Ligand SMILES: Nc1nc2c(c(=O)[nH]1)N[C@H]1C(S)=C(S)[C@@H](COP(=O)(O)O)O[C@H]1N2
């Protein structure tokens with residue numbers, strides 16, 4: 001019996017020792033250093049700095065996607081840009097990578113309270129939309145993803161912000177967790193506008209379209225700095 005309690009005590013000390021050394025996974029990196037849990041999230045070859053500014057790991061502390069992480073087979077994958085379009089287009093992954101690209105350092109904010117500073121590389125939405133020859137009544141862009149997720153933004157906001165569809169994050173191809181092959185980088189919008197695993201971009205005239213989280217009460221405008229719900 002006594003031996004049992006000694007073992008229990010040793011076990012407890014070991015466990016508490018571990019707990020002291022391992023920071024909680026959700027704790028954000030402190031300004032003067034990077035937590036061990038955060039360090040582990042950087043992938044091989046991933047940039048940790050960009051023009052002297054600290055980058056966060058592209059892969060977040062946990063997955064919150066509606067059906068889990070999607071594994072896209074790039075051999076069968078295609079990206080369609082259609083809807084109210086005179087020249088609907090279908091692209092392979094390589095087609096998109098061959099287009100002129102842009103880099104953006106942009107912070108992603110989730111309504112759950114975390115955020116991440118990431119450098120994105122991708123093609124402008126303007127170039128993708130223009131190639132499909134949008135009809136005059138197009139005012140809304142709807143993103144469809146392979147997990148059935150959808151979200152939308154007004155065409156004008158996408159053009160004004162010169163927003164991009166990204167295939168690289170922090171210098172490496174998007175990890176599956178981040179939406180490989182493509183994520184819509186919805187700068188200045190809450191995380192639920194950042195469609196991952198995008199497979200279809202629909203040109204629409206439905207200004208009141210509501211995506212997955214929007215139908216569940218989240219703001220369709222989703223501007224950072226304004227309430228995300230209601
Ligand atoms: N296809 C798809 N995209 C999605 C989601 C999803 O469930 N499915 N979740 C959204 C939400 S709520 C957030 S906060 C971000 C999270 O992006 P990250 O975890 O890759 O940083 O993805 C958004 N894009």
Ligand SMILES: [Mo]
Nearest residue numbers: 110111191192
């Ligand atoms: Mo989110």
